[in-house]
Amino acid sequence: MTDKPRAEPKRRSIAQALVKHSDPSKIVAWYCQHCGRVYKDKEDAERCPKKECTYWECETCGLECSAFQWYCSSCLETNRWVRELEKLSRAEAIRAEDYPNDRGVVYEDKWYPCLDDFIDAHEHDDSGLPVRVWATEPSEFQLTMDDVLYEPFQRWLDDVQGILESDIRGVKELAAAVEAFNAKQILTIDWQSNKAVDLAKIKKELEEHER
Ligand SMILES: [Zn+2]
Ligand SMILES: [Zn+2]
Numbered sequence: 001m002t003d004k005p006r007a008e009p010k011r012r013s014i015a016q017a018l019v020k021h022s023d024p025s026k027i028v029a030w031y032c033q034h035c036g037r038v039y040k041d042k043e044d045a046e047r048c049p050k051k052e053c054t055y056w057e058c059e060t061c062g063l064e065c066s067a068f069q070w071y072c073s074s075c076l077e078t079n080r081w082v083r084e085l086e087k088l089s090r091a092e093a094i095r096a097e098d099y100p101n102d103r104g105v106v107y108e109d110k111w112y113p114c115l116d117d118f119i120d121a122h123e124h125d126d127s128g129l130p131v132r133v134w135a136t137e138p139s140e141f142q143l144t145m146d147d148v149l150y151e152p153f154q155r156w157l158d159d160v161q162g163i164l165e166s167d168i169r170g171v172k173e174l175a176a177a178v179e180a181f182n183a184k185q186i187l188t189i190d191w192q193s194n195k196a197v198d199l200a201k202i203k204k205e206l207e208e209h210e211r
Pocket of ligand 2: 060063075076150
């Protein structure tokens with residue numbers, strides 16, 4: 001994903017060579033001088049991940065982090081939100097006034113039932129209302145002929161040759177029943193889409209109102 005080089009410890013351990021008893025010039029492995037753990041490579045022994053052997057530092061805040069990591073968990077989380085906000089700022093946007101008010105929105109992995117709820121929850125944030133929030137797309141609970149017929153048929157068939165889909169009877173009747181069933185469904189789930197809702201205008205109005 002990234003071409004960033006691997007993380008380096010701020011303090012390496014000291015690697016000691018393990019030599020062949022019969023031939024001391026022949027190194028068979030390396031061990032970490034602090035904990036004694038044996039490694040095939042010198043480099044790995046110097047990078048021994050045990051807490052007392054090496055010291056790893058977060059690139060952003062400078063606090064100690066886990067071995068082999070660039071960032072501590074808190075900076076990793078912050079960086080994740082920075083990337084998420086960048087993605088949100090680049091997404092295609094829908095104007096807030098064009099967005100249905102019975103439709104959910106998503107911000108920082110949290111779902112809000114509608115824009116008004118989101119605005120109520122965030123208008124007093126330190127930096128004011130966020131200018132963008134993720135839009136959602138409704139997904140209705142619906143069945144297809146694949147769900148009710150063709151997939152069960154293939155499971156039943158289990159690769160047996162000579163039995164044809166075209167010999168199934170009652171397909172038209174089943175399709176009509178599925179259509180009638182789908183027409184009665186009212187269940188929907190709002191899934192986060194790749195579009196944003198633009199709140200810049202609302203944000204401006206709120207700020208002017210406060211002055
Ligand atoms: Zn060690
Ligand atoms: Zn950090």
